[in-house]
Amino acid sequence: MTDVLILGGTGWLSGRIARRWLDEGARVTCLARGERPAPDGAVLVRGDRDDTGAYELLDRDWDEVVDVSSRASHVRDAVDALGDRSAHWTYISSMSVYADADVHGADESARLEEPAQDGDDYEYAAQKVAAEGFVHALGDLAHIVRPGLIVGPGDPSDRFGYWAAAFDRAGFEPVLVPSGEGRFAQVIDVDDLAAFAANTALTGIRNAIGDPYPLDDVLASFRTAAAHTGETVVAGDEWLQAHDVQPWMGERSLPLWLPLEWSGFMTRSNAAYREAGGTRTPIETLIDRVLADERARGVDRPRRAGLTRSDERELLAELAS
Incomplete structure (x- = not known):
């Protein structure tokens, strides 16, 4: 044993x-x-x-x-x-x-x-x-x-799951999103990572990460999974910064949004991980699991990352004025 x-x-x-x-x-x-x-x-x-x-x-x-x-x-x-x-x-x-x-x-x-x-x-x-x-x-x-960014059911950082909650709670109302131009999302499923880490045959150094996807495509997949029927309203970087919306994580943030000069953080090579047998759960499957988890935990619960729905509505109103 x-x-x-x-x-x-x-x-x-x-x-x-x-x-x-x-x-x-x-x-x-x-x-x-x-x-x-x-x-x-x-x-x-x-x-x-x-x-x-x-x-x-x-x-x-x-x-x-x-x-x-x-x-x-x-x-x-x-x-x-x-x-x-x-x-x-x-x-x-x-x-x-x-x-x-x-x-x-x-x-x-x-x-x-x-x-x-x-x-x-x-x-x-x-x-x-x-x-x-x-x-x-x-x-x-x-x-x-x-x-890289570890995601999945139970994620205590609330970053990836924010978007499942944001589209689900909005229903037919609009959702505020960042510009996806030149941006990607690259994540690793916590269970894929756990499986990779439980392997004594591996030595050396490896990035453990999935494939990079255009950020717009990932947000669209969240929207589809949540059956959101409202608009998506794009806010530019300068506007978000001027309204004290933070990138990536923390309170009053838009998770997965990074400054363009950090875009390489979400496009790392995963070749060594793949060659060593690392698995990559399809992004749509991962989104479905995370959405189910967010619904179970409550899409309006206090979060460690993202906007409250109240703050999001205020920002949307300002953007429309």
Whole structure:
């Protein structure tokens, strides 16, 4: 039986990876603070990774270690404590590590951001780059996975799901959308990613991402799935910025909309992922699943990303005046 240690295992992505390994018949242990339950069938070891002593409870041999942390110090301490007790190590990094977001089709050899140093203010990309360096030092037993935007049912970021909710809640009323000219959407299904991460035969570094689609086509697919019959009203970049609408994420934002100079972020190469057997759920299937999830969770619920319907109506009224 494969012995798997998930450093985490109770969050959205790490829980999916733990579940995947359990379905494969592995014995799974999750190290987490215990604020959320581990998947059924996994063993939860409570520990705080700010305390290096947490790893003393795990001092044994492991066939696989999976880490998703975005704290370089956590990754460094885990590698120091468990690296020589592990036959394979999977680190879930991010495509945010790349320094240049204006290059289309860039692969894993593209230039990275500078790694974080001890004492630096927290910056996600720099932390991931530094963490990759600690994992890379493990040599041939390490697999570094760089996903792009991870989406699917239960997504806590609310970015991709915003558009399912926006078209569904509007019904026959208009929906505000950004200009799609020169823009793309490129995502990875959380379950495709979990399956790819649960593979001890893979080593090296790979972008884990689906195919890029024109943003207009993706928004049209959301509209079709939600049976929206109202208008789509396009707002230009300058107008949105002048009205305090943020790109990409966060409150009062239009998710998936990025400045044109960042358009390369949504057109990365997935050739290495495909060659290694990475699966790509069709975008229409993914949209249908996300729409069903948004309806179940409530399309008008408070969200971490997007516009409230009230704010959207106010913006539409201003745009029409």
